[in-house]
Amino acid sequence: MTVGLFIPCYIDQFYPNAAIATLNLLKKLGVDVVYPTKQTCCGQPMANSGFEHLTQGCNNLFIENFAEFDYIVSPSGSCVLHLKDHLNAKSSDNEAQAKSIRKKIYELTEFLTDVLKVDKLTASFPHKVGMHQSCHGQRGLMLAQMTELVAPAYSKPMHLLNMVQGLEIITLNRPDECCGFGGTFCVAEEAVSAKMGKDRVADHVHNGAEYITAADMSCLMHMEGILRRQKSNVKVIHIAEILNAQEF
Amino acid sequence: MSKGTKDHAQLSDVFNADEARVNWHDETLWFVRAKRDKAAHNLPEWEMLRETASQIKDNVLSNLHDYLLQFESMAQENGIKVHWASNGEEHNQIVHSILKDSGVDRIVKSKSMLTEECHLNDYLQHNGIEVIDTDLGERIVQLANEPPSHIVLPCIHKKKEEIGDLFHEHLGTPEGMADPVFLTAAAREHLREKFITRKAAITGVNFAVAETGEFVVCTNEGNADMGAHLADVHIACMGIEKLVPQRKHLSVFLRLLARSATGQPITTYSSHFKRPRKGQTMHIILVDNGRTTQLGRPDFRNSLKCIRCGACMNTCPVYRRSGGHSYHTAIAGPIGSILAPNLDMKEYADLPFASTLCGSCTNVCPVKINIHEQLYKWRQVIVKEGYADPKKAMAMKAMEFTLSKPAVYKTAGKAGRWVLKHIPFAVNNKLNLWYNHREMPAVPKQSFGEWYKENVKHD
Amino acid sequence: MTSRDAILAKVKNNQPATRPLPADLSTLNTDFDKIDAFTNILTTIGGAVIRVANFDEIKDYLLKENQDKKRIISTLPELQEITELNWQHNDPHSYENVDLAIIKAHFGVAENAALWITEDLMEQRVVPFICQQLAVVVNKADILPTMHDAYSRIGNAEYGFGVFIAGPSKTADIEQSLVLGAHGPKGMTVFILG
Numbered sequence: 001m002t003v004g005l006f007i008p009c010y011i012d013q014f015y016p017n018a019a020i021a022t023l024n025l026l027k028k029l030g031v032d033v034v035y036p037t038k039q040t041c042c043g044q045p046m047a048n049s050g051f052e053h054l055t056q057g058c059n060n061l062f063i064e065n066f067a068e069f070d071y072i073v074s075p076s077g078s079c080v081l082h083l084k085d086h087l088n089a090k091s092s093d094n095e096a097q098a099k100s101i102r103k104k105i106y107e108l109t110e111f112l113t114d115v116l117k118v119d120k121l122t123a124s125f126p127h128k129v130g131m132h133q134s135c136h137g138q139r140g141l142m143l144a145q146m147t148e149l150v151a152p153a154y155s156k157p158m159h160l161l162n163m164v165q166g167l168e169i170i171t172l173n174r175p176d177e178c179c180g181f182g183g184t185f186c187v188a189e190e191a192v193s194a195k196m197g198k199d200r201v202a203d204h205v206h207n208g209a210e211y212i213t214a215a216d217m218s219c220l221m222h223m224e225g226i227l228r229r230q231k232s233n234v235k236v237i238h239i240a241e242i243l244n245a246q247e248f
Numbered sequence: 249m250s251k252g253t254k255d256h257a258q259l260s261d262v263f264n265a266d267e268a269r270v271n272w273h274d275e276t277l278w279f280v281r282a283k284r285d286k287a288a289h290n291l292p293e294w295e296m297l298r299e300t301a302s303q304i305k306d307n308v309l310s311n312l313h314d315y316l317l318q319f320e321s322m323a324q325e326n327g328i329k330v331h332w333a334s335n336g337e338e339h340n341q342i343v344h345s346i347l348k349d350s351g352v353d354r355i356v357k358s359k360s361m362l363t364e365e366c367h368l369n370d371y372l373q374h375n376g377i378e379v380i381d382t383d384l385g386e387r388i389v390q391l392a393n394e395p396p397s398h399i400v401l402p403c404i405h406k407k408k409e410e411i412g413d414l415f416h417e418h419l420g421t422p423e424g425m426a427d428p429v430f431l432t433a434a435a436r437e438h439l440r441e442k443f444i445t446r447k448a449a450i451t452g453v454n455f456a457v458a459e460t461g462e463f464v465v466c467t468n469e470g471n472a473d474m475g476a477h478l479a480d481v482h483i484a485c486m487g488i489e490k491l492v493p494q495r496k497h498l499s500v501f502l503r504l505l506a507r508s509a510t511g512q513p514i515t516t517y518s519s520h521f522k523r524p525r526k527g528q529t530m531h532i533i534l535v536d537n538g539r540t541t542q543l544g545r546p547d548f549r550n551s552l553k554c555i556r557c558g559a560c561m562n563t564c565p566v567y568r569r570s571g572g573h574s575y576h577t578a579i580a581g582p583i584g585s586i587l588a589p590n591l592d593m594k595e596y597a598d599l600p601f602a603s604t605l606c607g608s609c610t611n612v613c614p615v616k617i618n619i620h621e622q623l624y625k626w627r628q629v630i631v632k633e634g635y636a637d638p639k640k641a642m643a644m645k646a647m648e649f650t651l652s653k654p655a656v657y658k659t660a661g662k663a664g665r666w667v668l669k670h671i672p673f674a675v676n677n678k679l680n681l682w683y684n685h686r687e688m689p690a691v692p693k694q695s696f697g698e699w700y701k702e703n704v705k706h707d
Numbered sequence: 708m709t710s711r712d713a714i715l716a717k718v719k720n721n722q723p724a725t726r727p728l729p730a731d732l733s734t735l736n737t738d739f740d741k742i743d744a745f746t747n748i749l750t751t752i753g754g755a756v757i758r759v760a761n762f763d764e765i766k767d768y769l770l771k772e773n774q775d776k777k778r779i780i781s782t783l784p785e786l787q788e789i790t791e792l793n794w795q796h797n798d799p800h801s802y803e804n805v806d807l808a809i810i811k812a813h814f815g816v817a818e819n820a821a822l823w824i825t826e827d828l829m830e831q832r833v834v835p836f837i838c839q840q841l842a843v844v845v846n847k848a849d850i851l852p853t854m855h856d857a858y859s860r861i862g863n864a865e866y867g868f869g870v871f872i873a874g875p876s877k878t879a880d881i882e883q884s885l886v887l888g889a890h891g892p893k894g895m896t897v898f899i900l901g
Contacts, residue, residue, distance in 0.1 A: 009651070012696045014689040019696035023704075035700050038654035046651075048605065048624065050631035051644040057652025139607035147285065148563065148611035150294035174278070178565045182604030187681040189257045189602060191264040194685035195569045196604075199274070225686025276883055293735050303729035310726040313719040332711035384889055385880035401880065408882045428884035436890060443890070444800055470836045470876040470891030477833035478799050488714065493728060495861065499854040500732060502871070503818075513748060513819035514854075514873050517836075517891075523867035525832050536714045544721030 002032045004069035006062075006105070008079045009041040011217050018217050018238035022075040022108055025244040029116055033073075036065040044082035048183045056090055059098070063089060067097040071115065072105040075240050077137025077216045080107040084141070107141055108240055109215050113156045118163075125245040126166030130209030131158055132200070132223070133176040134216035143215060147176050157215050157239055164242060170207045177203075181222035197226045204234065211237045255598040259574035274568040276404060281562040283511025284612065291503075301500050302616035305553035308491050309543065315458040315491045316534065322461025323532055326523045331533045336366030339535045343368060343450065343483055344375055346531055350481045352377075352448040356439075358465070358472035359383040360452025361399050361556055362485045362535055364578040368450075379450075380442045382471040384435050391418045397572025399579055400509050400558035405571050439471070449475030453486035453532075454555070455501055459494040462522035463532065466505060466515040473519055482524065483531045488539055489552040501555060504614035508557040542590045547625045551586045553615040560609035560619055566602055575599060582609035586622040589630065597635035600626035658697070734853040741817040741850040742899060749820035752874035753887045754895040762786065765844065765898050769809070776806035776840070782830050783811055783844060799833040808838035812872075814849035815897070816857050821871035822897065823857060825864070832868050841875070841892040847901035 003026060007019045026033045042062065043055030062083065066072050074080050083105050089098040112118045133155075137143045144155035161167055180186070180196025187193075201223050204212045212227075212234065214220050220236040227234050254262075264270055288294045308315060320330045333339035339362075347355065355372075357363065357379055369379045369390075381390045385402035389395065391414045396402030403411070412426035421434045451472040456463040463484055465472045476482045492498060506512040524530035543549050561567045561581030572580035577588040577596060582603065588596035600623045609619040630636060650656050682688065694702075708716075746756040759765050762785040769789060773779060780802070781790040786809055794802075802808075810829055812822035822843050826832055835841055851857055861869075876891030887893055 007696050009657075014692065016692050016694060016696040016699050020699060023700075035704070037697060037700070040654055040657045041651040043651070046644050046648060048627070049640065049644060050601075050627035050636060051641070051648075052628050053632065054644055054648040057648055061652055061654065135604065135606035135608075139611065146608075146611050148288075148608060150288050150292065176608075178604050178606035178608070180565065180604060182606075185601070185604050189260060189566070190681040190684060191257070191261045192566050192569050192602075193604075195264055195267070195270060196565050197686065199569075221689050222686065224689065225682065228687035229685060279883060293732070296732065300729045300732055303726070306726040307728045310723050312722050313715055316715060316718065332709070332714055334710040334713060338710060382890070383880070384878045388880065401883075403880055404883075408884075411881055428881040429886050431881055432878060432886040432889060436888065439890060440803070444803055468876070469878050469889035471889070473833070473836040473870070474890050477831075477836060488718070495863075496731065496858045499858040503854050510879070512752070512873075514816075514821050514871060516752075516873050516875070516877055518821070518871040520866070520869040522869070525826075525867065534714070536710075536717070540714060540717035540721055543718060546723070549721075549723065 001070045002034060004066045004072045005033050005035045006039060006066065006072055006074040006079070007035065008074065008076045008217070010221065011075065014221065015217050015238065018075055018240055021238065021240040021244040022073070025240055026073065028244070029112070029118065031116070034069070039065045042079040042082050043086070044079055045183055047082060047086055052086060055086070059087055060090055062087060063094055063097050063101060066101055070104065071111065072101060073108055073111045074105070075108045075215070075217065075238060077107040077134050077141050077143060078218055080105055081136040081140035107137055107143065107215060109157045109160055110141060110143055113159055118160065121160065121163040121243055123163070123243050123245050124165035125242045125247050127210045128168045128170050128208050129161065129242065130170050130172060130204035130207065130212045131161065132179060132204070132212055132214040132219055134214050134219045135178050137215045138176055144176070160243055161213070161239070164245070167242065170204070170209050172203050172207055174203055179219045179222055181219050186222060194226070197222050201226050201230075201234075205232065209234055211235050213237050213239050213242055215239050256570065256574050256576070256602040257598065259576065260570035263571045263574055264569070270569050272407075273405060273571060277562045277568045280401070280510060281612075284508055284559055284562065287507035287511040287513065291507075297500060297504055298614055298616050301504055301614055302553065304492060304497050304500060305550070305615050308493060309489070309549060309552055312488065312491070312543070315493060316488060318458040319456055319461055319491055320534075322459070324461070326461045327530070328461065328524065329529065329531045331531060333533055333535045333537070335537045336535075339366045339485065339533055339537070340368050340371035342533050343485070344372060344377070346481065346483055347372075347377055347448055350448060350529075352481065354378040354446050355448045355450060356380050356382050356442050356446045356475040356479070357450040358452065358467060358475055359386055359402070360450065360485050361579060362452060362487055363450065364396060365537065366535070380439070380446070382439050382442065382475055383467070384432065384469060387435060387439065388414060395573070395578065397580065398558060398561055399556050405573065443474045443478055446475070447479055448481040448483065449479035450483045450485060451476055453484050453490050454505070455492050455498055456486055456490050457495050457498065458491050460522065462495070462520050464498060465519050465521065466517065468512075468516045470517050473517055476521070477525065480527070481529050481531070482521075483533065484521065485533045485535065488534050488536055505555055505557055508559040508612065508614040538591045542587075545590070548586060548590065548622055550617055551583065551622060553617055554583050554587075555615060557614055559612040559614065563608045563612045565606065565608070566604065570602070575602070582619045582623070583617070586619060586626060589626050593630060593633055594635055597630045600630060732855055734855050737852050739817075739852075741852060742847065744817040745815055745820050745850050748818070749874060749897060752820060753877060754820065754874040754897060756897050756899055759898050759900055761900070765900075769842070773807055778805050779807045779809070780805055780834070781809040782828060783809060795830040799831055799837075802831065802834060802837050805834070805838040807840045807842060808834050809842040809844065810835060812843050812845045814851055814857065814860055815845045816854060816871070817850050818853045819873055821873040823861065823869065823871055825866040825869040827866070835870070835872060836876075836891045838892055840894045840896070841872075842896040842898065843872070844898045844900055847899050850899070
């Protein structure tokens, strides 16, 4: 099996460690991973702003870069959801490829639990960790059960975190409230976005988190911005970095 | 109502100037969401109820023409006068003419979001008719000369001290008295006098049954019943989408409505009006006001399934932190943001963007409206129709140019530089807005692409 | 074209292809104590349940508990001797000073403590809303599990007005503080008979 690694633009440029951890984790689990170097972006920033009609260039590029792989894996639930919902080919010739990509693209934690069926990890991370359930991953990709629904509980990311030695998951007052990032929302609706971020961070801090983790770096980037402004010692860390950690 | 010069973001800025108040508003509505969760989780069949309600409404929308005719004929057979209004203005004129014919110039009205949508109060008052809102929350905002900020909890934005001041001014309660029990008792006395002396009552309609021609009104206070059973003339105003096919379908909706709205197992009163009482005249006004247009929009038509429970507002992290008035429309929150652009796309072009698309609204919706997906779709429509900020459109085109060309993306700058300028902070060139409350991410030495080239390619 | 015709034409033109009605739901779990559930819920929403064996017990209770009440009316012939006579045919406004009204319900619903009462059991529609205190008598055998059972029982029954009443009139409009007696009864007592 060959996996194409999709690293969203802001992770590529701001959070290379999350991408490196994703790559190394997959390799450690015996996966043949390739990173197509001509990749850029899934097109979500434009689409969520109402400019989906401008995303054809990104879509074409994505299909060109990733059609050949057995699976496509990305450490971002939000970008994966966007591609699953909105990746379309320009011409009907390529539509089969687009359709196949929409099916075989996975967010990292769901790839680990659903495809690789990982049941143990050699990771160690002796810290108190708050798990932020990013909305697009949770409610879109259904990585975890949602508090609104009357249905059995499960969480793919938590399932993996529970395999990490020394790690303690803290309990939040609001387990799946949005952090307020929301793409361009974070500046277009600055007041509400920042307030949502402050409230989300406060829930983690008050419940004793040393780290806030998530399967989406964009939420973490938002919360990191707030933590650093507050000069907090609490850090954000992508879940791939924890699942790949060797801290004792 | 008009937003004047301020859009949702600007009105939210104003709301957020008082952070303690935002916290209070957020906590109060979260408390209602928590009560909803508890009520829902008490019913193992909850998700099946939602699915069934959604399918019943699918059937209603797909057969609305015949159900409307059936309802009209049954209601007429029951002795109810049925009127049809194409828009808010016609609705208001019909109400006014009924009142004029009955020689009534003072009325009581129980809660009806439709009459809010049609701005009935303004219209009637302009025509010399006094309207007293009898729902306590609505009476409070009426005294404050404000619109409701929530469809179920109209004055949820008001603190009890502010209500105490209003009552002191208008009802003569002691200055500084802010005890809810005392204030409610004062309102009871004040409004009893209105119920006893007014000859016409307006109510909304929660559900209307095509099969029987009856309609159901749900309240906790009993104000709709106090008004209707004492008045000589009862006017019930409803949107054409309020129909259910058969009486038995009420069981599904009455199980869902109050649990979703407030966490109660049912509202105190679920009143089924089938015939006027002896000596009374009863009218129903069936109102379109954009609903038939929405019915013709395949992407948006199932917003017409809405039963006005308000659950999407209580759960919405944006609504809780921006307040109902920031939506500058009669129906605020997520559902209002997908209904309003149908009525006036330009005026409400901002509302579909007042969301992070987190999807919680869709999950609490008792009739399974895909609210957050419709918000996304409205964004596309609004941009295509030309209601987007031209500066934003320019930025998006620049972004598209770079992101669709790997070579440009790579050469646009070393690690972080391009993204720092363009995604997502710099749209509208509002870089500084991120910085108001947040630090920028630190720029690493290398991008992942650069690291990969150095460390992996040459393995 | 009239507005009616215009609306109907536009609906016809814009409505989607026919979608079928879903299967009827029925109560999933009937294996619970209906009386307990009804009592617990009514108590939570501000009402009170009194279990009685017969109408004499209701009379005793009412006489003991309502000595301060000036005007007590009832639609129940069994309670005639302790309530006002011939009150039924006056203007609805005249009941404004009723302190206590005692009426009968067709049945109650365990899942939400709602009682189904139609016009014929009220004599005057306004009675259960305008009185200061409301008491309702329901047979023990008539407590049904859920609203699905409720509407099965109602079936195609004819009524001019019918209402589910669950507890006293209430509001939480002021800062979500629950207050009983918004406009209607400030208290509600349910006599479960049998």
